[in-house]
Amino acid sequence: MIKKYAALIALLPLAGCYDSAPTVREICQNTPSMCSDLNDDNWCNSERRQLIFSRYGVSQNKTPENQYYLMQDLQEYSKCIELASTIEHKKLKQKQSNRIEAYINSQKNIKALANETRSSEHPLWLYWHWSNQGNDEALQKLLAMEGSxxxxxxxxxxxxxxxxxxxxxxxxxxxxxxxxxxxxxxxxxxxxxxxxxxxxxxxxxxxxxxxxxxxxxxxxxxxxxxxxxxxxxxxxxxxxxxxxxxxxxxxxxxxxxxxxxxxxxxx
Structure with missing residues (x-):
């Protein structure tokens, strides 16, 4: 799978100029659903932050490219929070439970986005469905575009x-x-x-x-x-x-x- 670690600001021009782009706090306050299914402690801060920006980017401009980056960010967040969910919090058990719930939510979101894009002919999604789900038909469609x-x-x-x-x-x-x-x-x-x-x-x-x-x-x-x-x-x-x-x-x-x-x- 193609991994994604990049400048968080990259998606923000979708909402307008850099200066007017909202902060994570503003996004969460204005649209709680973009943040409410994520962990609320200090684990996976950078992955959580990037995911929120990606969700905001898609909400402003739902292109196949932005959805693809959202999927990458969902997968990175899920990988991080899965590890965090196995770490026991001795004093506050609910913190660990919150991370477990966030991991389950991330897997549901990945599955939902995969289902939504299964029939996409966009080359990024053809690549994703081949590399992540072994879809050989998607690979052949992608290779047919080589050189274009x-x-x-x-x-x-x-x-x-x-x-x-x-x-x-x-x-x-x-x-x-x-x-x-x-x-x-x-x-x-x-x-x-x-x-x-x-x-x-x-x-x-x-x-x-x-x-x-x-x-x-x-x-x-x-x-x-x-x-x-x-x-x-x-x-x-x-x-x-x-x-x-x-x-x-x-x-x-x-x-x-x-x-x-x-x-x-x-x-």
Whole structure:
């Protein structure tokens, strides 16, 4: 599945300019149903916050794209709150019960959105129903669109790359780099793209590139690819690490500003 960890502000232009976008508190006060089925303690704060913004985005503009991001955020929240629900609160049992209820609600919401979009012909949903529910018919419809303008978006280039990962490494690399080139300034960025590059470069034995892209992914929100974890995999001098960190920071700035021009080279 394509994961989503991105700037929370990315959905807010749907409601108007950035300055007029409501806060989480305002959304919950004005539309309690967007928040009432979620946990009310401090667990999964970032996932809960992102989910609320996604719900608000869909309420303002119910496009297949916004629904797709809502599904991603529902799944991330559900995964987080499932773990939190197993942690016993010794003093306040109702806190644990609230998290369990929130998890059950999240699963119901995922199922409802999956049912609602089952017949969608939008390529994002074709990808989701293949990758999450094994719908081969959806996959064939998606692959039939390959090369068309409809798939020239970062998420859909990543979708194709996910399919080709085990069959065509060079094509996978090219799709991932193209995905990053397609971002425009202010876009919602999916760190699964650089994290997939990390896996691909490790498989190719390209330790330096794997480290650089791990730091790109980490800076974009992929928490399991921080410096300490990667130093256990890629051994280098401190000067090399510093140099690679600078490269990663430059790449992140280029992607965020919509000016990334990098291309895959097998040399």
């Amino acid at each position: 303008k409809r798939l020239q978006t970062p998420e859909l280039q990543l979708a194709l790359a996910t399919y080709y990962t085990k069959q065509d490494s060079e094509k996978t690399f090219k799709l991932l780099y193209n995905a990053l080139r397609l971002y425009k300034e202010g876009d919602r960025i999916n760190p699964e793209i650089p994290s997939t590059l990390v896996s691909m470069y490790l498989k190719e034995g390209e330790a330096e590139k794997a480290y650089v892209w791990s730091q790109v992914a980490w800076q974009l929100g992929q928490e399991n690819l921080d410096k300490s974890s990667m130093k256990n995999i890629v051994t280098a001098s401190e000067d090399e690490y510093d140099n690679w960190d600078e490269q990663a920071e430059d790449i992140v700035n280029q992607i965020k500003e919509g000016r990334f021009k990098g291309r895959y080279s097998s040399s």
